[in-house]
Amino acid sequence: MARFIIKRLLIALLIVFLVSIFAFSLMHILPGDPARISLGMDASQEDVDALREKMNLDKPLVQQYYLWIAGMARGDFGDSIVYNRPVKDIILEKLPKTLSIGVPSLIISVTLGIVFGVICAIKRGKFIDQVLTFFSTVGIGTPQFWIGILGIYLFGMRLRILPIQGYVAPSDNFGDYIRHAIMPVFCMSLSMIASVARQTRSNMLDVINQDYIRTARANGISERSVIYKHSLRNTLIPIITIVAMQVRNVIGGSLIIENVFNIAGIGALLNVAVTNRDYLIVQTCTLIISLVTVICNLIVDILYGVVNPQIRINGGN
Amino acid sequence: MAKRKDNTLFKQSVRVFFSRGILVKISLAIIVLFLFVSVFAPILTPYTETEQHLKDKLQAPSSKYLLGTDYIGRDLLTRLLYGARVSLMCSVLSSLIAASVGIILGMIAGYYGKIFGSIIMRITDAQLSMPPLVLCMVLASVFGGGIIGVSIVIGITIMPGYIRMIYGQVLGLRENDFIVASRLVGQKGYKILFKHLLPNCFPTIIVMFTMNLGTAIMLEASLSFLGIGITAPTPAWGSMVSEGYNYLIRRPNLALFPGICVLLVVVAFNIVGDAVRDAIDPRLRGKL
Numbered sequence: 001m002a003r004f005i006i007k008r009l010l011i012a013l014l015i016v017f018l019v020s021i022f023a024f025s026l027m028h029i030l031p032g033d034p035a036r037i038s039l040g041m042d043a044s045q046e047d048v049d050a051l052r053e054k055m056n057l058d059k060p061l062v063q064q065y066y067l068w069i070a071g072m073a074r075g076d077f078g079d080s081i082v083y084n085r086p087v088k089d090i091i092l093e094k095l096p097k098t099l100s101i102g103v104p105s106l107i108i109s110v111t112l113g114i115v116f117g118v119i120c121a122i123k124r125g126k127f128i129d130q131v132l133t134f135f136s137t138v139g140i141g142t143p144q145f146w147i148g149i150l151g152i153y154l155f156g157m158r159l160r161i162l163p164i165q166g167y168v169a170p171s172d173n174f175g176d177y178i179r180h181a182i183m184p185v186f187c188m189s190l191s192m193i194a195s196v197a198r199q200t201r202s203n204m205l206d207v208i209n210q211d212y213i214r215t216a217r218a219n220g221i222s223e224r225s226v227i228y229k230h231s232l233r234n235t236l237i238p239i240i241t242i243v244a245m246q247v248r249n250v251i252g253g254s255l256i257i258e259n260v261f262n263i264a265g266i267g268a269l270l271n272v273a274v275t276n277r278d279y280l281i282v283q284t285c286t287l288i289i290s291l292v293t294v295i296c297n298l299i300v301d302i303l304y305g306v307v308n309p310q311i312r313i314n315g316g317n
Numbered sequence: 318m319a320k321r322k323d324n325t326l327f328k329q330s331v332r333v334f335f336s337r338g339i340l341v342k343i344s345l346a347i348i349v350l351f352l353f354v355s356v357f358a359p360i361l362t363p364y365t366e367t368e369q370h371l372k373d374k375l376q377a378p379s380s381k382y383l384l385g386t387d388y389i390g391r392d393l394l395t396r397l398l399y400g401a402r403v404s405l406m407c408s409v410l411s412s413l414i415a416a417s418v419g420i421i422l423g424m425i426a427g428y429y430g431k432i433f434g435s436i437i438m439r440i441t442d443a444q445l446s447m448p449p450l451v452l453c454m455v456l457a458s459v460f461g462g463g464i465i466g467v468s469i470v471i472g473i474t475i476m477p478g479y480i481r482m483i484y485g486q487v488l489g490l491r492e493n494d495f496i497v498a499s500r501l502v503g504q505k506g507y508k509i510l511f512k513h514l515l516p517n518c519f520p521t522i523i524v525m526f527t528m529n530l531g532t533a534i535m536l537e538a539s540l541s542f543l544g545i546g547i548t549a550p551t552p553a554w555g556s557m558v559s560e561g562y563n564y565l566i567r568r569p570n571l572a573l574f575p576g577i578c579v580l581l582v583v584v585a586f587n588i589v590g591d592a593v594r595d596a597i598d599p600r601l602r603g604k605l
Contacts, residue, residue, distance in 0.1 A: 146576025252448025
């Protein structure tokens with residue numbers, strides 16, 4: 001077991017390393033001098049050179065990469081060239097907003113998605129399955145920006161029962177937070193509910209078709225017990241993977257949702273940073289995002305290993 | 318004999334494809350309409366997509382402008398028709414890029430195994446650890462905003478799916494007798510790849526390709542909505558939504574109609590993609 005975990009851990013480290021190289025080199029092959037962007041076109045060449053030196057931009061690329069990683073290891077993420085403030089402070093300031101929309105969406109979409117998926121699988125081919133499957137296909141195909149704007153138009157502008165845009169922190173005023181968060185959370189959850197439901201349905205159907213389920217039925221075990229005790233439990237294992245994938249989707253979705261609802265979170269930050277070539281923010285955000293995904297996958301892999309000895313012995317291949 | 322068997326298999330596939338009934342037919346109709354519109358856009362409308370009528374800004378739908386005009390007096394319907402062209406070109410081009418490069422990398426990784434395989438697969442893992450939209454955004458800052466640039470960006474983003482799928486298939490096929498036999502008679506590696514392995518992967522490739530067209534359209538629309546995809550004045554549905562968003566109270570159709578187009582086309586491609594998958598290779602159900 002220890003060997004299995006170490007192997008998975010090394011692979012995870014390798015992936016994060018690759019992402020860090022990707023993010024770093026991408027931001028450094030872009031045309032334009034970050035120091036110049038930071039100071040503006042009017043600044044004198046001396047000032048720009050001084051800033052380049054301060055930002056380590058005059059050093060060889062390998063050394064720059066090393067300094068960036070070493071700085072992050074010390075907790076020093078460097079300064080943003082647009083905001084002129086430490087990247088770490090900016091990210092810590094934006095993160096709670098993204099989380100307060102993302103975490104409820106994640107919880108809602110996973111619960112509802114699993115429930116819908118199980119209903120579809122049990123009632124396979126029946127009317128309710130067809131309706132839910134149709135809606136999940138539509139849900140996956142619905143652009144998040146469009147459903148958001150439609151919601152703003154209907155509930156914010158026509159019916160005037162929900163605020164149009166903006167964000168209130170739950171710690172400031174919980175009621176206001178809920179009112180502001182309803183639409184963003186709904187828009188973010190919609191496609192996630194759909195994809196979780198779809199995956200759960202097909203996983204559950206795979207399990208139901210297994211021999212041991214047939215044997216359980218043949219032995220006269222009640223349908224209820226077959227579904228809840230034997231099928232569902234075995235379906236839930238692959239669903240852990242789906243949940244880990246949804247973490248990734250929440251971060252991707254926040255780019256769109258925060259733009260539509262004017263929420264100053266990580267998604268909006270990243271959007272502005274890419275447009276303004278604020279390279280340290282892009283690098284750091286990309287790295288953190290992939291780190292989160294990799295950690296989730298690592299936990300899933302280890303959980304699989306714990307649950308299923310076969311995977312543990314094969315080393316997860 | 319063999320030919321007849323193929324024929325019935327083909328017929329059977331077609332029957333399964335349509336057995337989902339009306340939904341698949343509607344979706345196919347939407348796709349055909351979408352293709353038709355993107356080819357014949359210039360004939361279908363008296364205006365061009367960038368033609369401005371500054372006196373007729375933000376008009377309501379009328380007989381002159383069937384769906385109204387936008388903030389600089391461009392005809393919305395015309396821009397929607399031309400937008401179909403942009404969407405389709407991006408999605409086909411990016412899927413072709415993803416498929417061609419992804420298939421080759423996947424086959425190399427699967428066939429030549431160990432070192433090549435693990436390098437390619439770890440890079441794919443790294444790519445998959447980022448949300449597709451984030452990856453697109455970061456790449457878009459390098460490749461710029463034209464149709465070609467956006468297609469490359471989306472192509473790179475959806476490539477890991479192809480690599481993984483083909484890799485898995487080749488791993489399974491590699492140990493088959495006919496591959497071992499060709500190796501034993503001394504056939505060259507690239508010949509085995511393209512003559513023996515590739516044709517056996519075709520069903521999967523067709524399925525993946527159809528299913529990815531919708532994904533590509535969605536990514537392009539999202540990128541354009543965020544202002545980093547197709548740039549003005551080229552009409553892209555995503556950027557039209559974000560332009561129209563500013564005039565939501567006065568002219569909601571400006572933001573809502575382009576979004577409906579994205580919705581219809583993506584859902585249609587997904588439904589047809591599912592149907593193609595079930596017809597060609599039902600074992601892929603749940604994997605794709």
